[in-house]
Amino acid sequence: MGIEWEALQWGELITLLMIGTALGMDAFSLGIGMGMSGIRLLTILKVSLTIGIFHIVMPLIGIGLGLFLTSYVGHVAAYIGGMILVALGLHMLWNAFFGGKERSPLLKTTFWGLLLFSFSVSLDALSVGFSFGLFRVNVMLAVSIFGLMGMVLAAAGLLLGRRVGSWFGEYSEIFGAVILLGFGIKFLL
Template sequence: MSSILLHNGEFMTLLVMALALGMDAFSLGLGMGMLKLRPREIARISSTIGVFHVVMPLLGMVVGLYLSSVIGDFTRWIGALLLIGLGGQMVWNSIFSREDEHGDSRAAARTSGWGLFLFALSVSLDSLSVGFSLGTFGANLGLAVTLFGICGMVLAALGLAIGGRISHLFGEYGEAIGGAVLIAFGLKFLL
């Protein structure tokens, strides 16, 4: 019974982290959604982001597990500090980043080819750090990458689909909310 509760606790923790990481894809999707993308483009972009939200934390977790086995509990502190730093950076970017007048043309370049690859990579880099942190804690690898991929894809698609409608209400705060959640988990892992 206690293993089921522990598993449910881990599931909820990983789900909240996946949603927090997906908020970055959601908020960037809101901005790109202003291009009035077709459903086929939304599916292609969000699927690519979903794949990157699986690959990047998987890579991070493998490295984190390896380092954890080599240097032990010290990696737990490093993982927690990385979460806090990543969350702080997300909050900082949300508050102090400014859109420039060429934002639409840059967003259009992000919807295909290398532009899409680089966009998905940049949205998923924070997943690499979180994956490293989770690897140092020995989190369930399959569950984590599945949740990260699904949440990244769904939140990116949601952001792209509704971008033009609500970006002025929520878009600039989505990344800050995700960052605050990562800071909270980093502090929890330190204690």
């Protein structure tokens, strides 16, 4: 029995790591777009920590809401996330063409911009939280892994975007906006 239990624990850990990586990939991809605007390291730390916290809180909210809302909210969550990302992308484009040298206020990670961005990349974690009601999952382990993976992958995307953004110079905000718009439209379709 000890060997079976040990194998089950490793299987659960590997599964949770895979789900955490999948959830964090949105943060990584969108972080590239946000990082292309040339954000500072302290800002990368703030954004990454906030995304990590949201990747913990959103599945817990999903678990709390329960199975009753799974199909309805899971469908709506993708649309809400898509609309937020399209709005952020359009805002970045507007600022790139009509805002002069000033960077987008949302990308200065104002309190609301940071929450909006973190919320949009963490909506899929809400849906995953709903599904936890169907399985026996170690909730604390799961949300810890999701938070850690969301934070690490967001930081990696932001750092990569920051590096790539310096290559594109003044066009980096336009490229970042196109990335956010693309993902937003993908979520809406």
